[in-house]
Amino acid sequence: MAVLETIVVAFWAMLPAYVPNNAAVLAGGGRPIDGGRTWGDKRVLGDGKTWRGTAAGIIAGLALAGILSLFAEDVGAAIGIAVPEFTPLAALGLAAGAMLGDILASFLKRRTGRQRGAMFPGLDQLDFVVVSLPLTALLATEWFFAVFTWDVILVVVVLTPILHVTTNMIAYKLGLKNEPW
Ligand code: CTP
Numbered sequence: 001m002a003v004l005e006t007i008v009v010a011f012w013a014m015l016p017a018y019v020p021n022n023a024a025v026l027a028g029g030g031r032p033i034d035g036g037r038t039w040g041d042k043r044v045l046g047d048g049k050t051w052r053g054t055a056a057g058i059i060a061g062l063a064l065a066g067i068l069s070l071f072a073e074d075v076g077a078a079i080g081i082a083v084p085e086f087t088p089l090a091a092l093g094l095a096a097g098a099m100l101g102d103i104l105a106s107f108l109k110r111r112t113g114r115q116r117g118a119m120f121p122g123l124d125q126l127d128f129v130v131v132s133l134p135l136t137a138l139l140a141t142e143w144f145f146a147v148f149t150w151d152v153i154l155v156v157v158v159l160t161p162i163l164h165v166t167t168n169m170i171a172y173k174l175g176l177k178n179e180p181w
């Protein structure tokens with residue numbers, strides 16, 4: 001695959017995993033998943049991981065996967081690069097995996113004494129990749145290995161932190177996010 005083709009496929013295939021985090025920021029609030037519970041003297045997850053944000057994130061990811069699937073053929077023909085449709089299980093793996101990765105990252109942040117909103121370079125940018133890709137490989141194995149070839153995975157690992165830093169900086173400037181990470 002040519003480099004541009006690989007980048008386009010990687011971005012397209014990861015969109016259902018990228019959008020949940022942003023949807024969660026917009027929709028977040030209400031009851032925290034950990035119900036305020038602590039482990040030792042620290043919260044299990046913290047107030048930044050809510051049921052509403054998580055549900056909104058997963059729904060947004062699933063909806064986007066559905067929309068992209070409807071347009072995949074036409075977009076592919078228009079740009080001359082074959083972009084994949086998403087099976088329901090692939091969409092679920094990407095969207096739910098992204099939210100799960102973010103939640104696990106918060107768990108690790110609290111265990112390591114970081115307050116809500118504290119940054120954890122590396123983890124903040126790749127938490128959702130680390131869980132969404134394996135979960136998708138598990139739930140939609142055939143689809144996953146057809147789309148996520150090694151070159152696509154490599155592009156995802158390089159592209160994701162760049163996109164993450166950029167979108168969070170924009171969300172911060174717009175006053176949607178408390179911190180620019
Ligand atoms: N959010 C949510 N539910 C989630 C993820 C995010 O409600 N599962 C919302 C919260 O309002 C959160 C905001 O999105 O404050 C920003 O998300 P994030 O940066 O992941 O959370 P932080 O507040 O920074 O908390 P943490 O330190 O645990 O990452």
Ligand code: K
Binds near residue numbers: 124
């Ligand atoms: K996060």
Ligand code: MG
Binds near residue numbers: 117118179181
């Ligand atoms: Mg944060």
